[in-house]
Amino acid sequence: MKHLKHLNKYFYKYKWKLISGLVITIAARIFAIYYIPLIGDSTNVIEDYIKGEITELSVVRSELAYNIMIIVGATLISAFFTFLMRQTFIVVSRHMEFDLKNEVYRHYQDLSLNFYKKNRTGDLMNRISEDVSKVRMYLGPAIMYSVTTFTSTVVVLIYMIDAAPELTLYTVIPLPVLSYAIYKLSVDIHKRSTVVQQYLSRLNTFTQESFSGIAVIKSYGMEQHTNSDFVELSNGSRDKNLDLVKVQAFFFPLMVLLIGISNILVIYIGGRKYLNGEIENLGVIVEFLLYVNMLTWPVASIGWVTSLVQQASASQQRINEFLDEKPEITNKKSSEDNIKGAIAFKDVSFTYDDTNITALRNISFEVKNGETLAIIGKTGAGKSTILELIGRLYDVEEGEITIDGRNIQNLNLDSLRKSIGYVPQDAFLFSDSIKNNIKFGKTNAIEEEIYEAAKNASVHKNIVNFSKGYDTVLGERGITLSGGQKQRVSIARAIIHDPEILLFDDCLSAVDTETEEEILNNLFKISQNKTTIIISHRISSAKNADKIIILEDGRIVQQGTHSQLINETGYYKELYAKQLNEKEM
Numbered sequence: 338m339k340h341l342k343h344l345n346k347y348f349y350k351y352k353w354k355l356i357s358g359l360v361i362t363i364a365a366r367i368f369a370i371y372y373i374p375l376i377g378d379s380t381n382v383i384e385d386y387i388k389g390e391i392t393e394l395s396v397v398r399s400e401l402a403y404n405i406m407i408i409v410g411a412t413l414i415s416a417f418f419t420f421l422m423r424q425t426f427i428v429v430s431r432h433m434e435f436d437l438k439n440e441v442y443r444h445y446q447d448l449s450l451n452f453y454k455k456n457r458t459g460d461l462m463n464r465i466s467e468d469v470s471k472v473r474m475y476l477g478p479a480i481m482y483s484v485t486t487f488t489s490t491v492v493v494l495i496y497m498i499d500a501a502p503e504l505t506l507y508t509v510i511p512l513p514v515l516s517y518a519i520y521k522l523s524v525d526i527h528k529r530s531t532v533v534q535q536y537l538s539r540l541n542t543f544t545q546e547s548f549s550g551i552a553v554i555k556s557y558g559m560e561q562h563t564n565s566d567f568v569e570l571s572n573g574s575r576d577k578n579l580d581l582v583k584v585q586a587f588f589f590p591l592m593v594l595l596i597g598i599s600n601i602l603v604i605y606i607g608g609r610k611y612l613n614g615e616i617e618n619l620g621v622i623v624e625f626l627l628y629v630n631m632l633t634w635p636v637a638s639i640g641w642v643t644s645l646v647q648q649a650s651a652s653q654q655r656i657n658e659f660l661d662e663k664p665e666i667t668n669k670k671s672s673e674d675n676i677k678g679a680i681a682f683k684d685v686s687f688t689y690d691d692t693n694i695t696a697l698r699n700i701s702f703e704v705k706n707g708e709t710l711a712i713i714g715k716t717g718a719g720k721s722t723i724l725e726l727i728g729r730l731y732d733v734e735e736g737e738i739t740i741d742g743r744n745i746q747n748l749n750l751d752s753l754r755k756s757i758g759y760v761p762q763d764a765f766l767f768s769d770s771i772k773n774n775i776k777f778g779k780t781n782a783i784e785e786e787i788y789e790a791a792k793n794a795s796v797h798k799n800i801v802n803f804s805k806g807y808d809t810v811l812g813e814r815g816i817t818l819s820g821g822q823k824q825r826v827s828i829a830r831a832i833i834h835d836p837e838i839l840l841f842d843d844c845l846s847a848v849d850t851e852t853e854e855e856i857l858n859n860l861f862k863i864s865q866n867k868t869t870i871i872i873s874h875r876i877s878s879a880k881n882a883d884k885i886i887i888l889e890d891g892r893i894v895q896q897g898t899h900s901q902l903i904n905e906t907g908y909y910k911e912l913y914a915k916q917l918n919e920k921e922m
């Protein structure tokens with residue numbers, strides 16, 4: 338239960354709505370019960386007529402007509418209040434669910450990359466959807482049914498004790514048993530449905546992966562194999578579903594059985610008391626039958642609600658685990674910074690926490706504002722790590738990275754990130770239109786700016802050739818761009834952002850050398866007063882840079898300009914010779 342404390346702030350936020358829900362529920366219950374004594378009364382009138390205590394049929398008629406009117410009126414009012422009750426409690430729970438989802442989502446966004454490496458996307462999604470839904474069952478139905486149960490029980494018991502105290506005692510005896518049995522059943526149902534849920538999520542992941550990787554499956558002729566894996570999984574899923582259905586099937590029969598026992602007790606004990614003259618009228622027995630039936634659902638719901646609260650508590654615990662995670666990268670300065678973009682690494686070493694791989698060792702270099710630095714090196718040399726550190730996707734512990742002479746950890750984080758246009762190695766595009774993907778870099782960009790950015794990234798011509806042009810939808814719902822096109826849309830996104838610092842991580846690898854040349858020329862014009870860092874495996878991307886550094890195993894092994902490096906024995910000269918040869922061939 339302690340995990341659910343986190344939600345108290347939401348109860349406080351919606352306190353007035355909840356209090357009005359409470360008042361409405363009490364009113365609904367009072368009106369729902371109000372008519373029962375009238376039914377007892379009507380039975381008594383008929384009984385008195387049969388016994389001859391009332392001789393006028395017209396008296397019976399008018400008494401019954403009056404009772405019926407009140408019964409219909411009270412039922413309608415009760416129905417109206419019940420409608421309002423659901424509208425209040427369930428609507429409030431939907432608001433709370435919305436708030437909680439937003440809270441979790443905002444927190445996810447603040448968390449650092451390390452958190453995303455440690456936790457699987459499926460798990461993140463489950464906690465924000467499945468777990469939040471389970472918590473909503475506590476915020477809405479569980480609270481609503483608890484209030485209903487409490488008010489119904491109190492009001493019904495008052496009426497019952499007033500009518501026949503001893504009979505009340507006998508008839509309510511089976512009800513706690515009913516509540517306990519439903520609780521036990523609900524716990525079992527919960528256990529089984531968790532397993533069903535797990536199977537479902539495995540089945541979903543499997544199908545999703547199979548369809549995403551359909552090209553690989555088909556080209557290796559693995560359809561049969563994949564199909565039998567699917568059948569095996571879905572057989573398991575069906576069996577678990579059947580297990581669940583079996584237990585669920587007990588729910589209503591159990592309720593009917595226990596209500597039946599209560600009814601028999603009312604008739605048996607009530608009947609004997611009537612015959613002994615301890616109860617004056619048959620109407621009391623009729624009333625009691627109605628009371629017992631009216632108590633059944635609230636009492637049964639105690640068991641159900643207990644299990645809902647337990648599930649919600651387990652879910653909230655999982656949500657809290659993530660909410661308690663502190664972002665590793667924090668903003669230490671609230672006021673904004675004006676960034677020009679001169680970057681310097683001073684003796685920076687960096688080891689990834691999770692793999693313990695030391696990606697950078699004693700790295701020092703400087704790029705002045707407006708200059709271009711190219712980084713070349715074999716795969717795994719630490720090139721991408723340098724760019725990630727500049728954007729503070731990770732913080733360095735050894736050495737210092739400065740921008741405009743200030744340690745980046747002391748700069749306003751938002752200003753820092755806004756001053757950077759980063760094109761990662763795997764160009765990621767959203768399942769949205771090309772236009773919106775480019776606008777991601779500048780949400781208020783006008784059409785002309787989008788076209789300009791796309792032209793500078795040499796992708797405009799490709800885009801206008803699509804039948805829907807810039808409105809072409811990408812990804813699952815639309816077309817798939819070629820690797821080179823993706824990279825160029827991603828470059829356009831960085832260009833439109835118009836940042837002070839441009840970071841390109843091997844993002845021209847999938848374009849042909851001619852287009853590469855074209856983009857580099859455009860970039861050269863755009864980035865006159867920007868600081869640019871280009872990572873590449875090609876000399877052609879690096880040769881015009883003001884400075885080139887060669888990384889090997891996390892260390893800078895050579896640095897200089899193109900003309901210096903081609904005359905110096907080492908990796909750059911070898912690469913140059915190799916790529917020159919390839920070009921000539």
Ligand SMILES: Nc1ncnc2c1ncn2[C@@H]1O[C@H](COP(=O)(O)OP(=O)(O)OP(=O)(O)O)[C@@H](O)[C@H]1O
Pocket residue numbers: 689691692694695696714715716717718719720721722723762
């Ligand atoms: N997120 C990460 N978590 C743990 N280790 C990582 C992570 N990213 C990179 N590494 C490791 O750090 C080392 C440097 O990786 P990095 O991506 O910086 O190399 P790179 O020079 O950019 O390589 P490539 O040219 O293949 O992109 C590698 O050994 C890599 O396995």
